[in-house]
Amino acid sequence: xxxxxxxxxxxRMPLVHFFxxxxxxxxxRRIVLLRARAExxxxxxxxxxxxxxxxxxETPDTAWHILRDFLIPWALEKSWDSPADLGERFxxxxxxxxxxxxxxxxxxxxxxxxxxxxxxxxxxxxREEIPCGVSxxxxxxxxxxxxxxxxxxxxxxxxxxxxxKPGWDVDILETIRNEFPSIDLMADANSAYTLADTAxxxxxxxxxxxxxxxxxxxxxxxxxxxxxxxxxxxxxLDESIHSAEDARKALExxxxxxxxxxxxxxxxxxxxxxxxxxxxxxxxxVWCGGMLESGIGRAHNIAMSTLPGFVLPGDVSASRxxxxxxxxDPEVTVTAKGTIVAPKGxxxxxxxxxxxxxxxxVRKESFENRS
Ligand code: OSB
Ligand code: MG
Numbered sequence: 001x002x003x004x005x006x007x008x009x010x011x012r013m014p015l016v017h018f019f020x021x022x023x024x025x026x027x028x029r030r031i032v033l034l035r036a037r038a039e040x041x042x043x044x045x046x047x048x049x050x051x052x053x054x055x056x057x058e059t060p061d062t063a064w065h066i067l068r069d070f071l072i073p074w075a076l077e078k079s080w081d082s083p084a085d086l087g088e089r090f091x092x093x094x095x096x097x098x099x100x101x102x103x104x105x106x107x108x109x110x111x112x113x114x115x116x117x118x119x120x121x122x123x124x125x126x127r128e129e130i131p132c133g134v135s136x137x138x139x140x141x142x143x144x145x146x147x148x149x150x151x152x153x154x155x156x157x158x159x160x161x162x163x164x165k166p167g168w169d170v171d172i173l174e175t176i177r178n179e180f181p182s183i184d185l186m187a188d189a190n191s192a193y194t195l196a197d198t199a200x201x202x203x204x205x206x207x208x209x210x211x212x213x214x215x216x217x218x219x220x221x222x223x224x225x226x227x228x229x230x231x232x233x234x235x236x237l238d239e240s241i242h243s244a245e246d247a248r249k250a251l252e253x254x255x256x257x258x259x260x261x262x263x264x265x266x267x268x269x270x271x272x273x274x275x276x277x278x279x280x281x282x283x284x285x286v287w288c289g290g291m292l293e294s295g296i297g298r299a300h301n302i303a304m305s306t307l308p309g310f311v312l313p314g315d316v317s318a319s320r321x322x323x324x325x326x327x328x329d330p331e332v333t334v335t336a337k338g339t340i341v342a343p344k345g346x347x348x349x350x351x352x353x354x355x356x357x358x359x360x361x362v363r364k365e366s367f368e369n370r371s
Pocket of ligand 2: 213
């Protein structure tokens with residue numbers, strides 16, 4: 001398949017509610033979308049990085065640079081058979097997985113459309129509905145957090161994840177457990193602790209959490225394996241896992257028992273599927289993480305989550321939790337039993353709302369294939 005044209009589009013949209021983690025608070029999102037055209041079809045991808053290089057080193061501007069100056073010229077240079085070929089072609093660029101994922105995933109969308117398949121079917125998905133949880137950020141007060149949890153449980157979500165950091169951990173989990181003794185609950189620290197906090201982290205074992213996500217260094221495996229030996233609570237790695245190879249090493253040394261898969265963090269659908277397949281073969285449960293995506297990134301997450309190894313509820317939830325108006329039609333909705341029904345239409349199965357996208361666009365650049 002030959003790509004005729006690629007467009008980068010930066011949009012800005014305010015979140016309905018701020019989102020706070022151990023590394024800071026986000027109120028307004030800057031999102032780079034990628035629109036590709038091939039064989040008369042159009043595919044979309046999203047760069048899922050944060051505005052600041054805190055979750056990972058990528059930002060909208062580094063992604064724009066890497067895409068414009070390296071990945072897009074390579075993608076236009078010669079045609080491809082499978083979107084996975086692009087992953088190979090991008091290999092000389094070290095890291096910048098979120099930039100790579102946006103481009104590769106747009107081509108998966110096109111490939112699925114050209115075959116008349118939903119992206120979920122093209123990827124090998126087996127699930128009609130995916131189980132959903134929510135990720136709730138640090139709030140201004142414990143009372144506000146409790147009310148938020150109550151609201152999400154009433155909406156049907158199957159598990160609650162809360163963000164923790166030193167000073168917002170043991171006490172807040174105690175408050176939650178007193179109010180909701182038996183809900184499926186987990187905590188995400190986004191690397192806010194070190195091994196010196198081991199005794200403190202052991203206090204979390206009494207809250208029977210499903211898992212604790214990324215307690216230690218964003219690029220660490222070894223200390224996590226030391227910590228896991230001390231904890232009853234399973235460790236789930238997020239930031240530290242960028243490939244199936246990372247997962248192999250993490251599992252070999254016992255650094256975690258569960259893995260969060262994010263398309264952007266691993267570089268797109270082909271790498272994500274490799275990581276999924278590896279974990280599935282090992283019997284290691286995985287779930288789909290979120291990056292406060294717009295509808296485009298959200299739709300890709302839904303397709304990926306239909307793979308059989310995604311046995312735990314993910315952080316993929318309804319559009320309305322993030323956006324007053326999403327950029328796809330229909331917006332993503334969640335059933336009363338806390339699931340998202342995977343769409344059956346070709347490609348992403350949601351339609352980008354071009355008028356809405358235009359309204360929130362702040363920058364655009366297009367690249368034509370002149371060969
Ligand atoms: O660590 O999973 C994370 C959001 C931004 C950066 C990192 C993370 C998150 C979330 C939000 O937890 C998940 C979502 O609702 O999109
Ligand atoms: Mg996380």
